[in-house]
Structure formats: C-alpha cells, structure tokens
Amino acid sequence: MPADHVMGGVRARYDERVASGALTGDAAQAEAADRLDALAAALAAPQKRSLFGKPPEPVRGIYLWGGVGRGKSMLMDLFFAEAKTASKRRVHFHEFMAEVHERLDVWRKMSEAERKRSPWRVKRAGDDPIAPVAKQVASEAHLLCFDEFQVSQIADAMILGRLFDAVFSYGVTVVATSNRIPDDLYKDGINRQLFLPFIAHLKQRCEVVELASAKDYRLDRLVEAPVWYAPLGEGSRKALDMAWTRLTLGAEPQHCVLTIKGRKLEVAREAAGVARFTFEELCARPLGPLDYLTIAATFHTVILDAIPLLTPDRRNEAARFVALIDALYEARVKLVASAAAEPDRLYPDGDGAFEFQRTASRLHEMRSATYMAEERRVVES
Structure with a gap:
C-alpha cells in the first residue's frame, strides 16, 4: 500500500475480517476495497449544483465484475454500510427490474387527470412512462447498488438505455456487481444492437473494475x-x-x-x-x-x-x-x-x-x- 494511502472504512472492515479469520486475504479483493473507499469519499464530499439549479453530475460509480464466488457481493455490502450519502438503496437487479415493469404498467393505466396530479409527472412526457418512472426511482435513492447485474430478457434490454439516461440525469450514482464484463451483457440477445448504446453509457457512468481473484x-x-x-x-x-x-x-x-x-x-x-x-x-x-x-x-x-x-x-x-x-x-x-x-x-x-x-x-x-x-x-x- 502506498505510504500516502489513507485507509477508508471499506478496506478497514475488510482487513478486520481477514484478521479475525472470517476471510482469507486476497490482493484483488483488497484493491477493489480501496476503489470502493475512493468512491465512498467522493460521495461524501459536498456536491455543488450546476448552473441554472440543475442537479450536479453524478459521482462516477463502479461496475465490479468477476467470476462466481470472488467476493463481489461481500465487498458491496461493506461499501453500502460505509457509504455516507443522503439516500441509498441496495437491491438485486432482478428485483429492481420487476419493480420497474410494475411501475411502468401502473403509469400506463393511469388516466390523463391522474398523471397530471402525480408527483412523478414530467413535462412533455405524454403517455410515455419511462421518464416518470425514472423520476420516481431517482427520488428514492441518490446511490443505487445493484447486486448480480445481468440482462437476459428483451423486455429489460429495450428500456434500460432510456431509463438510465433519465436516472443519471437526476444525479444518481450506480454501483453494480456482475459475473459479466459490460460488453458481454445481453450477449446474443434479440435486437442486441439496440442495447449497445446502454453499454456505452454504463461504461461512461461507471468505472469498470475487474475482481481478478483466481479463487472461487x-x-x-x-x-x-x-x-x-x-x-x-x-x-x-x-x-x-x-x-x-x-x-x-x-x-x-x-x-x-x-x-x-x-x-x-x-x-x-x-x-x-x-x-x-x-x-x-x-x-x-x-x-x-x-x-x-x-x-x-x-x-x-x-x-x-x-x-x-x-x-x-x-x-x-x-x-x-x-x-x-x-x-x-x-x-x-x-x-x-x-x-x-x-x-x-x-x-x-x-x-x-x-x-x-x-x-x-x-x-x-x-x-x-x-x-x-x-x-x-x-x-x-
């Protein structure tokens, strides 16, 4: 560890578990813990609002990927406990997408009068439910932590790009764990070319960190x-x-x-x-x-x-x-x-x-x- 390195809470909690014998020390896990500490520090720093009162650009998140059993979920749990941010949520990605589809369906079934009264209405959204649902998601957490990020269903693939474009515009930071590198998400899926812009945006908004431990x-x-x-x-x-x-x-x-x-x-x-x-x-x-x-x-x-x-x-x-x-x-x-x-x-x-x-x-x-x-x-x- 460099001499000027200041150990953060994630690495400290990780080292405590290694010292107690609950974990076996692993260099790749320790490095990932340091990356997560840097993100936690950035989230804790005061955020200045952009010009014209727009939400600040979100802190760039982390997409932590690697093989099965490498400790990704464990490290994200440690990060989530340490992250000092106004509102945060940790959720399985499968559970999150099921909620999104349910919310989209609710918005579609609302009358025009109900939509106008809704706190999630978005100007010029019309009957398109993506923007209102993104606004609702962003209102609930400034930090979204997704465990087991994977995309296998076309219904998810076709809405993710627009949904997260809107979510990111509200200043939300995303941290995710996955068994797949971003470029392999929705691999061989139907109409995958329509999904590729989302992959590019995900890599722009999240630092891609491989947990390259050799052991399961x-x-x-x-x-x-x-x-x-x-x-x-x-x-x-x-x-x-x-x-x-x-x-x-x-x-x-x-x-x-x-x-x-x-x-x-x-x-x-x-x-x-x-x-x-x-x-x-x-x-x-x-x-x-x-x-x-x-x-x-x-x-x-x-x-x-x-x-x-x-x-x-x-x-x-x-x-x-x-x-x-x-x-x-x-x-x-x-x-x-x-x-x-x-x-x-x-x-x-x-x-x-x-x-x-x-x-x-x-x-x-x-x-x-x-x-x-x-x-x-x-x-x-």
Missing part, C-alpha cells in the same frame, strides 16, 4: 461442510445457522420483496446472494413454478429449513417442493437444507412417491462437487 471462495465454503442435514433437530438447526454465517460471511440479513406478475413474494432473510426460507414458507403456501424460477434467478444459494416427511396427505406441498427443486436445479442454484430424512426416504409411500424418485436423484446430484462447481444458468422466468 464460495465453492470452498460450500464444500467444506455437508449441505444436507438429517434428521431434523437441534443439531441440524445449528448446522444451518453455521452455514448461513459461513456463506454470507456474517453479513447482516436483509428483507426484500420479489415481484411476480404483480404479486409480492416476501423474502425475510437474504444476504450476499443467499436467501433463507423454511419449507413452510415456500411449499405450504400457494406458490408456483414462476415464483420458484424468480427465486432461482435472484439468488445463487438457497438455505431451506425443516423439510418434513412428504406423505400422501401433503401431496400439494410435495408437488410444490418438486417444482422448487426443478427450478433450483435447472438454474444450478446451490441448496443447503435440513430434512427429516435423506432424499430417498423423504416420500417413501403413497401417491406420487414413484415420481418423487426423480427429485431425490436431483437432490443427490445437487450435493456433488461437480454440481457445486457449475456456474449458474440463466433460466427464463
């Missing part, structure tokens, strides 16, 4: 302990608590809401790309494949508490559990679970037991080192 720390943390704990009891509960702490690096759990076709799905506990649910939360409620696909698109790891024996009188819960595992498996989401029995004995008898054998086989495969090492797949929800 997430894989190490997954394979260092079992991922299936049976039977249920105090031991399995403690094991899942330890898995949560290990996989989230002790990050403070957050609450988020996923939007699926206008419906809300509450996620009570998530951190660093890991979500924790009980079996009852996911399989005893009227959820369906689209809900599970959305979970799989949002989180790289799911911790599932207390899977019971699946008897014929719980056939509805069993069917939902099968749909959940199918969604996680197809997306190569990692699963850590506690259960009443091993997969082969979860649904021993009755209607559906034979069909469940396929799910049991998938659960066994999901515990293998080969599956653990596979990268996530994009599955359309």
Whole structure:
C-alpha cells in the first residue's frame, strides 16, 4: 500500500475480517476495497449544483465484475454500510427490474387527470412512462447498488438505455456487481444492437473494475461442510445457522420483496446472494413454478429449513417442493437444507412417491462437487 494511502472504512472492515479469520486475504479483493473507499469519499464530499439549479453530475460509480464466488457481493455490502450519502438503496437487479415493469404498467393505466396530479409527472412526457418512472426511482435513492447485474430478457434490454439516461440525469450514482464484463451483457440477445448504446453509457457512468481473484471462495465454503442435514433437530438447526454465517460471511440479513406478475413474494432473510426460507414458507403456501424460477434467478444459494416427511396427505406441498427443486436445479442454484430424512426416504409411500424418485436423484446430484462447481444458468422466468 502506498505510504500516502489513507485507509477508508471499506478496506478497514475488510482487513478486520481477514484478521479475525472470517476471510482469507486476497490482493484483488483488497484493491477493489480501496476503489470502493475512493468512491465512498467522493460521495461524501459536498456536491455543488450546476448552473441554472440543475442537479450536479453524478459521482462516477463502479461496475465490479468477476467470476462466481470472488467476493463481489461481500465487498458491496461493506461499501453500502460505509457509504455516507443522503439516500441509498441496495437491491438485486432482478428485483429492481420487476419493480420497474410494475411501475411502468401502473403509469400506463393511469388516466390523463391522474398523471397530471402525480408527483412523478414530467413535462412533455405524454403517455410515455419511462421518464416518470425514472423520476420516481431517482427520488428514492441518490446511490443505487445493484447486486448480480445481468440482462437476459428483451423486455429489460429495450428500456434500460432510456431509463438510465433519465436516472443519471437526476444525479444518481450506480454501483453494480456482475459475473459479466459490460460488453458481454445481453450477449446474443434479440435486437442486441439496440442495447449497445446502454453499454456505452454504463461504461461512461461507471468505472469498470475487474475482481481478478483466481479463487472461487464460495465453492470452498460450500464444500467444506455437508449441505444436507438429517434428521431434523437441534443439531441440524445449528448446522444451518453455521452455514448461513459461513456463506454470507456474517453479513447482516436483509428483507426484500420479489415481484411476480404483480404479486409480492416476501423474502425475510437474504444476504450476499443467499436467501433463507423454511419449507413452510415456500411449499405450504400457494406458490408456483414462476415464483420458484424468480427465486432461482435472484439468488445463487438457497438455505431451506425443516423439510418434513412428504406423505400422501401433503401431496400439494410435495408437488410444490418438486417444482422448487426443478427450478433450483435447472438454474444450478446451490441448496443447503435440513430434512427429516435423506432424499430417498423423504416420500417413501403413497401417491406420487414413484415420481418423487426423480427429485431425490436431483437432490443427490445437487450435493456433488461437480454440481457445486457449475456456474449458474440463466433460466427464463
């Protein structure tokens, strides 16, 4: 570290975790922490308004990209905690885009009189919802932190350029983590040429920082302990608590809401790309494949508490559990679970037991080192 370097809060918190043994020291992570500290300092500096009272140019953000398990989400969590700015928001990009589409739909359905009364109205916007929604987004946070920035759906790709042109015009700074370099976003997508201006604008507004660590720390943390704990009891509960702490690096759990076709799905506990649910939360409620696909698109790891024996009188819960595992498996989401029995004995008898054998086989495969090492797949929800 240069002699004139002044350590900021992100690097200090990172070094504390290394010293405590919670993290293994990594030069690429330390360098990224320093970059994030420089951004935090720029955000904390007084911002002068431009001529004619226009909002100041936003502080240039950071687009932090690299392979799976390199510590991107962990570093952004540290940055978000340290960033001293008037208003800030950390959100999964998939969740954010679902909210945007919902807001666009609400604006389209408003009458002309309702639009004129709306605090988000924008002169000369007419019935175009992009500008009003961008104004609403910008009013909620001067710093937007996106985890797992990825673009796979044409509906997102076609609005991102105009949406963020407007968001940036309000002085919003963006920080994002991604597994892809910006030039590979929406790769091979339909009408990708229409998306290219957004990539150029993103690189203009964000410093592109590669987290070039050679090691997949997430894989190490997954394979260092079992991922299936049976039977249920105090031991399995403690094991899942330890898995949560290990996989989230002790990050403070957050609450988020996923939007699926206008419906809300509450996620009570998530951190660093890991979500924790009980079996009852996911399989005893009227959820369906689209809900599970959305979970799989949002989180790289799911911790599932207390899977019971699946008897014929719980056939509805069993069917939902099968749909959940199918969604996680197809997306190569990692699963850590506690259960009443091993997969082969979860649904021993009755209607559906034979069909469940396929799910049991998938659960066994999901515990293998080969599956653990596979990268996530994009599955359309």
